[in-house]
Amino acid sequence: MLNKKTSLAPKMGMLILMFFVAVAIFAPIISPYDPNTITSPYLKPSREHFLGTNDIGQDIFSELIYGARLSLFIGFFSAFIVTLVGSVLGIVSGYYKGIVGRIIMGVTNIALVIPSLPLTIVLAAYMQASIWNIIIAICATSWAGTARIIRSRTLQIRELPFIKIEHALGVGNLQIMFAHILPNVLEVILIKGTLAVSSAMLTEAGLSFLGLSSSTAKSWGSILHYAFFRNGVLNNYWWWYMPPIICISLCVLGFMLLGYHGKGKNKTTNKMELT
Amino acid sequence: MLAIKDLSVEFMTDHKVKAVDRVSLNIRKGTNTTIIGETGSGKSVLILSILRLLPPSAKITGKVIFENSDLFQMSKKETELIRGRKISYIPQGSGNALNPLLIIGYQVAEPMIVHKMITKKQAPQRSIDLLKRFNLGNEERRIHDYPHTLSGGMKQRVLVAMGISAGAGLILADEPTKGLDKSRVFMVVDCFQQLKSETILCVTHDLDFAQVIGDYVAVMYAAQIVEYSKKDDFFSKPLHPYSEALINSMPENGLKALKGFAPPHDTYSYSGCRFFERCSFKSDRCRSDPPLVEFGIRQVRCWKYAD
Ligand SMILES: Nc1ncnc2c1ncn2[C@@H]1O[C@H](COP(=O)(O)OP(=O)(O)OP(=O)(O)O)[C@@H](O)[C@H]1O
Ligand SMILES: [Mg+2]
Numbered sequence: 001m002l003n004k005k006t007s008l009a010p011k012m013g014m015l016i017l018m019f020f021v022a023v024a025i026f027a028p029i030i031s032p033y034d035p036n037t038i039t040s041p042y043l044k045p046s047r048e049h050f051l052g053t054n055d056i057g058q059d060i061f062s063e064l065i066y067g068a069r070l071s072l073f074i075g076f077f078s079a080f081i082v083t084l085v086g087s088v089l090g091i092v093s094g095y096y097k098g099i100v101g102r103i104i105m106g107v108t109n110i111a112l113v114i115p116s117l118p119l120t121i122v123l124a125a126y127m128q129a130s131i132w133n134i135i136i137a138i139c140a141t142s143w144a145g146t147a148r149i150i151r152s153r154t155l156q157i158r159e160l161p162f163i164k165i166e167h168a169l170g171v172g173n174l175q176i177m178f179a180h181i182l183p184n185v186l187e188v189i190l191i192k193g194t195l196a197v198s199s200a201m202l203t204e205a206g207l208s209f210l211g212l213s214s215s216t217a218k219s220w221g222s223i224l225h226y227a228f229f230r231n232g233v234l235n236n237y238w239w240w241y242m243p244p245i246i247c248i249s250l251c252v253l254g255f256m257l258l259g260y261h262g263k264g265k266n267k268t269t270n271k272m273e274l275t
Numbered sequence: 276m277l278a279i280k281d282l283s284v285e286f287m288t289d290h291k292v293k294a295v296d297r298v299s300l301n302i303r304k305g306t307n308t309t310i311i312g313e314t315g316s317g318k319s320v321l322i323l324s325i326l327r328l329l330p331p332s333a334k335i336t337g338k339v340i341f342e343n344s345d346l347f348q349m350s351k352k353e354t355e356l357i358r359g360r361k362i363s364y365i366p367q368g369s370g371n372a373l374n375p376l377l378i379i380g381y382q383v384a385e386p387m388i389v390h391k392m393i394t395k396k397q398a399p400q401r402s403i404d405l406l407k408r409f410n411l412g413n414e415e416r417r418i419h420d421y422p423h424t425l426s427g428g429m430k431q432r433v434l435v436a437m438g439i440s441a442g443a444g445l446i447l448a449d450e451p452t453k454g455l456d457k458s459r460v461f462m463v464v465d466c467f468q469q470l471k472s473e474t475i476l477c478v479t480h481d482l483d484f485a486q487v488i489g490d491y492v493a494v495m496y497a498a499q500i501v502e503y504s505k506k507d508d509f510f511s512k513p514l515h516p517y518s519e520a521l522i523n524s525m526p527e528n529g530l531k532a533l534k535g536f537a538p539p540h541d542t543y544s545y546s547g548c549r550f551f552e553r554c555s556f557k558s559d560r561c562r563s564d565p566p567l568v569e570f571g572i573r574q575v576r577c578w579k580y581a582d
Contacts, residue, residue, distance in 0.1 A: 041459050060539075100468045106436060107390070159373050160371045161366060161370055161372045162371050162372055162373055164328065164373075165364065165366055165372060165434075165437075166385075167328055167358070168326055168328055168358055168359070168363065168364035168366075169358060169359035169363055169364065169385070169386040169389075169437065169438070169440075169441065170355050170356065170357070170358035170359035170386065170389060170390060170441070171356060171359070171385060171386070172389060173390055179377075179385075180374050180377070183374070183376040183377065184374070184376055186376075
């Protein structure tokens with residue numbers, strides 16, 4: 001059973017994330033300027049520009065607010081694809097543990113042993129710089145972990161008596177996989193999905209930092225990129241490079257709190273472990 | 276209704292295990308047959324092989340004729356259509372026999388839905404009706420509950436409802452009373468007595484249960500059926516020495532336990548009676564395979580009755 005202490009963490013995580021999601025949604029209302037409008041470059045923080053301006057004179061505070069949109073979108077979208085693909089492959093390969101399962105697992109294992117960061121970088125560099133290609137690069141390398149975990153859970157569950165009984169009553173394979181096994185692995189899927197968002201956001205930041213994303217798209221990673229390559233870091237303009245770092249860190253923290261401590265919400269799963 | 280002919284099941288593991296050895300059994304429509312026998316004698320394997328639910332490592336030979344067709348010759352699709360709709364299976368209720376994350380109402384109605392007999396919309400009402408038949412109590416609310424809120428006896432009744440949900444005429448049950456105390460057993464007995472039109476083949480360890488439920492009794496010992504008879508004949512005058520020992524072990528008959536264990540599976544290839552070591556009537560001829568002696572429909576596999 002959950003006690004108050006453990007349920008505080010996911011609430012905190014939820015609060016942080018809701019804040020950023022709200023910022024992203026209401027960006028046009030909150031942000032003082034259009035992040036693409038150009039004024040004087042390299043301004044220090046002031047009344048007009050809370051966080052100064054960047055090398056071409058765009059308001060950094062507005063960039064940051066709009067950056068939440070893209071960073072969160074890429075995070076959520078990639079995580080959705082990764083989790084969907086990983087879960088389906090995991091369930092199918094665990095359920096058909098014969099030839100089909102072994103082929104899927106073979107591919108999964110290969111995808112797991114390939115160092116994913118270099119591959120992502122190579123992929124992103126090879127394709128044209130755009131946010132969709134960034135998403136593809138993130139997805140291509142990170143579905144394997146989810147597939148592995150879901151498969152091993154499926155392998156356990158498929159041997160439970162109630163699955164045998166479904167077979168005995170003429171219930172088909174698809175129905176068993178998606179009406180009976182899926183609810184039993186849903187918790188793992190949700191946790192993996194939450195963590196996938198944060199890791200996708202980190203990867204996106206990394207790739208954008210390296211300049212592999214679209215040069216005009218505004219995300220936290222791309223703010224960092226320009227801060228670094230246009231002398232922001234060199235001159236220690238902390239108002240330029242610190243805010244995106246803090247935002248990314250806070251979001252990752254939010255997802256971690258939610259993902260690692262958000263389990264056990266489903267009241268019946270506790271009971272299942274007892275029987 | 277169901278004719279099992281020379282059914283053998285061998286498991287192709289490291290060393291071969293012959294779990295069922297040339298079993299023949301006729302189940303008449305509308306009758307109840309119980310299979311009794313000690314642990315490891317192959318009862319569950321026999322039941323599961325009828326519906327082809329054994330893992331691929333099981334090699335099955337023989338025939339099972341159901342409504343004029345051989346179940347073992349059917350395609351996967353045909354088998355799926357028979358399962359639940361013509362022949363169904365009721366497992367023991369302890370453990371995870373029900374999906375812990377799905378509500379009871381859905382699970383009871385699911386066989387009807389997958390066999391396209393009802394729509395999802397009709398499911399709640401149909402499961403209420405079914406559960407009412409087995410007196411689950413408070414059915415309208417119960418169908419929204421999860422399995423962990425049920426007691427063992429209630430789970431067993433839900434499983435029976437699930438088993439007959441799609442209208443199967445032949446019910447195979449594997450130890451439906453296992454893990455239940457005596458008062459719960461009565462509830463299950465009640466449940467099974469509700470199934471008047473269905474034909475039941477039921478594995479049990481519980482001789483009292485067999486006595487109440489069954490019309491016929493088959494005794495399994497070391498992968499073979501050693502005695503088959505009408506219930507009354509069986510309980511008043513068991514023929515096989517093993518059956519006699521079983522009946523003597525019932526509490527009302529003095530709880531005389533049978534000593535020793537059934538022989539291990541690798542000795543089945545030797546000839547001779549498998550009950551030899553533990554039998555108190557053994558003689559020299561028991562060292563070769565005993566014949567199956569028939570008295571009308573009654574059968575016994577023992578040299579004692581050979582003359
Ligand atoms: N999947 C399997 N692989 C290998 N051997 C098996 C398998 N399933 C059952 N067996 C063997 O078949 C034999 C018969 O098992 P079965 O489960 O039918 O016994 P049972 O009569 O139902 O016993 P119980 O009363 O304890 O349920 C056992 O020796 C068992 O080890
Ligand atoms: Mg058994």
